[in-house]
Amino acid sequence: MLANFKSHIELTFPFLKETKLLLACSGGLDSVVLSYLLRELNFDFALVHCNFNLRGDESNQDMEFVEKLAVQLMVPFYSKSFDTEYEMQQRGGSVQMVARNLRYEWFQDLLKTEGYEYVITAHHADDALETFLINLSRGTGIDGLTGIPHQNEKIIRPLLPFSQSEIVQYASSNEIKWREDSSNASTKYLRNQIRHKIVPELKETNTNFLNNFLSTQDKLLDSSSILDDVKVKLQKDLFLKEDDKIKVHIEKLNKLRPLRAYLHLLFNEFGFTAWKDVQHLLQASSGKEIVSEDFRLLKDRKHLFLTPIRNEDLKSYLIPSFANSTEIPLKLEIEEVSSLSETGKNILYADMEKLKLPLLLRKWKNGDYFYPLGMNGKKKLSKYFKDEKVNLLAKNEQWLLSSNENIVWVIGRRADERFKVTPKTKRIVKITWHS
Known part of the structure; x- marks a missing residue:
């Protein structure tokens, strides 16, 4: 296996020999064997281990095992302990998804702070088959059927062409020890059901099933590449960016x-x-x-x-005082002035004493109405937009300035009659939108 692994690296990832690598090591068979393979080929790498604290003492023993392995291989070691159950409460989602996100977020931080170039993971051919079957069972397009990519930006998976049986054989031949994760034996999770029940039957039905699968997946990857080229050309023709x-x-x-x-x-x-x-x-x-x-x-x-869909589209923003300016979601300059001067769509003058603090910036919604400056009576914003021939996209992006639930300004378009400056106005506020 070592010779085949060396050839695969030289053919597919020749640049790895000149870089510093982080190897994600759980202590299990696959990642431990990969660490020995990298050591045999004199790669510059460190072991990184995530302790998700989901299996009590067993989790801590895994971490200790990987730390000892790093000492044995004479490579640097990094570990991090996570309160995964707390993170699940904060983030939502399955334990596998939360753990995966925590793992890769930390890996990205390590790449930036410790000077490493890539993260190496120990996914192999059987993992790719399981992922294919999971995606197939849930319904997917060709991207879901192409399985686990050999490289995804800074994440590289050099064991994908190798089967688990090859990895087991290499470990046995070289008397390599590893940790068994007790949760892998459970059929509680879909992946484990596929691993322990479906895949063995498929392999028993056809002894070449895994090799045939890998060959088919190569063809799917080729087809996916062709489709990507078609997509780029179509989007160039059909998509006008504004x-x-x-x-x-x-x-x-x-x-x-x-x-x-x-x-x-x-x-x-x-x-x-x-x-x-x-x-x-x-x-x-x-x-x-x-x-x-x-x-x-x-x-x-x-x-x-x-x-x-931007986060600010779903929010409203308070303006607590008249001696204020905002940058988010709009750049507004607010000041008290003694008289009216320059005018324009981006400038509002209002009677300060008619405004109730805090002012509120928000998107428009159905049912909104205001009293357009210069007109008698109120008008629904939806009707105003229609009369002004405001397109749907511009309507969705329209911000309002309101006071005590009353619209003061359809920003950049029309002020409200109720807040206008009159001869009786004693204090004037000027609001400028820097669009």
């Missing part, structure tokens, strides 16, 4: 066949998964939208607008 927004012409989208497959190709990277909804959006009335975790896809007449 600041942080992407404008997509619906008529051009509708000419693609098969449509749903192309929609998946174009929008999958933005977190969308409900492809029927995306397809229906093309025929929907203006104003309809669908959202992923991080993006919004909005229908507006002849176009779709793809925009990131």
Whole structure:
């Protein structure tokens, strides 16, 4: 195995020989064998170990084992202890997902602070098969079927071409000791069910099953690369970038066949998964939208607008005094002045005594109304936007300044009649929006 591993590194990752590496080592078979392989080939690496404190003394014994292994191999050792259960309460999600995020967040910190170039993990061919079957069982596209990547930015997995049986054989031949994780024997988790029940039957049915799987996955990776090239060319043609927004012409989208497959190709990277909804959006009335975790896809007449969902879109901001300025979410300069001077869409003059502190910055919502400056009576903001021919994207990005739940200013567009400066005004506040 050592000779094959050396050849694989020279062919696939020749740059690793000249870099400093962090090897994620749990103390289990795979990562321990990988540490011996790297040592045999004289790589410059350190062992890093995460103690998630989920198995009592067993977790601490794993950490001690890896520390002793680092001493034996004469390499640096880093460890970190996590309160995983507390993090689960704070972050939400499964224990596996939280532990994974904690692990890789720490690895990234170590790369920055300790001068290492890459993190090496011990994922092997059987891990790739299990991941393939998990994704297949949940429903996935071609990206989910290509499995675990050999390299993902700073994360490298040099054992992926090797089976667990090869790793076991190498450990046995070289009298290598490792720690057994008791949780790996449990079938509580989906991965373990696949590992202990499904994969053995597949291998028993066909002794070449794992090799055939690896060959098939190589073909899927090739197909995925071709699709990536197609996607880049299509997005260059169809996606018009405007600041942080992407404008997509619906008529051009509708000419693609098969449509749903192309929609998946174009929008999958933005977190969308409900492809029927995306397809229906093309025929929907203006104003309809669908959202992923991080993006919004909005229908507006002849176009779709793809925009990131920013945290500030969901918040409101207090302005506690008139001697104040804000930078987030908008840059506003607030000052008391003695008279009116320069004017413009980005400047508001208001009667200070009519305003109630704190002022509030927020996005507009359905049902909002105000009294447009220069008009009699109130008007719904939705009607005002329609009359002013404000497009849907601009409406979604519209900020309001309000006082005691009353709109003072549709920022950059129209002030409210109720707060205007009159001959009776004693104190004037000037608010300038630096757009």
